[in-house]
Amino acid sequence: MIRLDGVSKRYPGQAKAAVSELSLDVRDGEIVVLLGPSGCGKTTTLRLINRLIEPTSGRIFLDGEDVTRVDPDQLRRRIGYVIQQVGLFPHMTIADNIGLIPRTLGWDKKRIRTRVDELLELVGLDPAAYRRRYPKELSGGQQQRVGVARALAADPPAMLMDEPFGAIDPITRERLQDAFLDLQAQIRKTIVLVTHDLTEAVKLGDRIAILGEEARVRQYDTPSAILAEPADEFVASFIGSGAAIRRLRLETVGALPLGPVEVVRDPADPVPGRAVLVDGDGRALRWLESSERATVVVRADQSVYEAVDAMLRARDEEAVVVDEDGRPVGTLSWSALIREAPLAGEAR
């Protein structure tokens, strides 16, 4: 979908290239994160893709078409662009900001208005409450949502995002990341996102390209594979410690081998060993024998990280694993978790 073929950029008067011989394939509908130290050429790479700057050499393809020579304005309508500073026009309403590109495309007023409302809904802002406001009347996180809506206005197949959640407080940032992933599940754009935050990269990326100096690709793979097997010392040091814990966020409880679970419907039923009391619909209530202690119940589709967190907080060595309806499907013991959890450095 987006393909860079030996792309280089040397800024005038600079001894070193900002981007050197970069080749990268981004598939339809995936989020590729460019991750690397400050100054390694991430922003330059994004701006090369939408031709805000021109490559010194190399070629860029969009949907199989060589776009190195097409009209940059037309190209930019096919690629949404979201930046950290959002860049909303302060004297324009939210609706006018979002409608900017549709207006330049000559859409009629009614179509623009419908599209603006649709986009505000999509990014979780009530159109009636927000379309007439000005950017300064919105929080940073809300402005960021408007920035995303504006980038999506003309329904481009691809989107470039430069540190989109960078300037936002950690709690709002997590919420926006979650909302962004929900949105992407609906719209399936092809996205290249720049960050220098490993946690963000692991959470958002289908694949991560770890870039070194001059945007040289040091490793390009799934978050899980990079955490498990960093390609070299540079990647390993960039990932740093905590790789094992980060991987726990990527694996679901259901992927681990679970122990058997015994269920009872009537608290008076005698059973050997530990059993889970269930209600009339078969949903887990608690461990039969511990009416006063909290029972750790985790869903099979939750991350192993969340299971560990819940078990540590409850100081319990065993969790009841349930399906999406709350019915027990097995148990997860602490010892099995330590034994079976995927760890960094371990090939699976």
Ligand SMILES: Nc1ncnc2c1ncn2[C@@H]1O[C@H](COP(=O)(O)OP(=O)(O)OP(=O)(O)O)[C@@H](O)[C@H]1O
């Ligand atoms: N307009 C410019 N003129 C000259 N050099 C530039 C220009 N823009 C960027 N550079 C240089 O190119 C290199 C790559 O910069 P770029 O902004 O792409 O890096 P980055 O990885 O996005 O960095 P950061 O994470 O700090 O934003 C840097 O050495 C930078 O100083």
